[in-house]
Amino acid sequence: MSSPEPRDTQQRRRLPAAPATPAAAGALPLDALCEILLRLRGKQLCRLRTVCRAWRTLLTAPWFAAAHAARRREPYVVASYVDHVDLDRDSLVDVLDMSSGQIVRHVAAGHASDVVVSVAACSGSAGLVCVVKTIDGGSFRLLDPVTGAVHHLSGELARDHAARGFSLRDYGEPVFMFGQVAGTGELKVLRMLPFRRRCGGGGGGGDRDDLFEVCTLSRSARWRGMHGPPRSFVWNEWTRVVVGGVVYCLSVAAYFAVVNRRADERGWIVRFDLEAEQWRPSVKGPRGLVHGGRHNLYVTLANLNGSLVIVQESSRVMDLWFLKDSEEDLWVKQYSVQIERSGHISPMHPLLVLEDGRIVTVIRSMGLLQIYDPRTSTFASLMMLRHSSRISVHTGSFLSLHHGEN
DSSP states (O other): OOOOOOHHHHHHHHOOOOOOOOGGGOSSOHHHHHHHHTTSOHHHHHHHTTSOHHHHHHHTOHHHHHHHHHHOOEEEEEEEESOOTTOSSOEEEEEEETTTOOEEEEEEOSSTTEEEEEEEEOSGGGOEEEEEEETTTTEEEEEOTTTOOEEEEOOSOOHHHHHTTOOGGGBOSOEEEEEEOTTTOOEEEEEEEOBGGGTTSSEESSSTTSEEEEEETTTTOOOEEEOOOSSOEEOOGGGEEEETTEEEEEBHHHHHHHHTTOOOOTTOEEEEETTTTEEEEEEOOOTTTTOSSSOOOEEEEEEETTEEEEEEEOSSOEEEEEEEETTTTEEEEEEEEOGGGGTOOSOEEEEEEOTTSOEEEEETTTTEEEEEETTTTEEEEEEEOTTEEEEEEEEEOHHHHTTTOO
16 A cells, blocks of 8 residues: 655645746746745745835735645744733734734724634634624624635524523633534634523533534524533533534543542543534543642643643642543543743633643733743743733734734
8 A cells, every 4th residue: 555645745735726926026937936935934034025016016925825724833922911001902812823922913803892802713714713792782793814714603592492492691701612523614603601600610511501602604604502411510611622523621520630630531521523523422531640649739721733632730749631632531631741840820721732742821811922842841931911901822824814914
């Protein structure tokens, strides 16, 4: 059996035929010129737009930006803001270059009472998505700060829930989890509505009084009622994540197993398949996670480079357990971050593993981003985002962020 082709060869064969461009693009054939330019970083290409009009036409073409995005995906920091105190901008969301801290895309609030309630990156072409709430009207919408695309979410209950006499006023602030379905490319949203008697509490999910609904944005965007999960889960933004079109939530049983250091790996993570619109069997936790000499302070979930990760944090070390096989419940501890060397004791969360193995982390209470090098067990400060309410990392093409700009 022949060996698979190298990835660069596969991408080269998928490169679309370049549209006709004026001969002023240079003496090289256009296909050869494109192959050379596609190897450069996005920042370099933006500067090359000033070489001549023909190069500007080429480097601002949507097809070229798409081809570059397939070749070179660079990390960017995404920050939304609590308020505008001491800020010289009216930002709702800023996209910043990770290396320089420079704002490369600025999204202003469409309404004075707009706030971002969550930020996450979807796999595939859906890209980056923010959930924006207009407080005055109570409405929600999905916003892609890179492309500017907006999807308004219905403020009504699913028909089958409304027919059973349920009312939105009996439920607390909704939680939205969204992801792109691999098979169809559709963007789906899971809305979770906690019953008000539990709002502010630590658990939820297994009670029939909590409501769960799904909508598909490419269709009528009407909510469809779902059954509740098989196990209760923790209602916390750091204990839920979407990976590969599946919503994962840390169970209450897992939370107390860690707090009480009880060896119980059963049903640690509740999961909802967005494509099938069904709850799947719960995922068992790593064997031995609750054992050891140190006291476990926090357990959260993360999506690191498309992998589901359990983040186990003590006052000195943050262990990152990667799920390798969900059917066999196989977990591997790939990193032990020496957080005591960061100079801070506040809870830390991983955002991204860079190509060279370094890890981008955030201290949530401070808005401080740092990069941890596991080879030297040292931290380097990246940037401080004061007044930020949500911080995430997006990997994409610099050309897409600057498409159409001078």
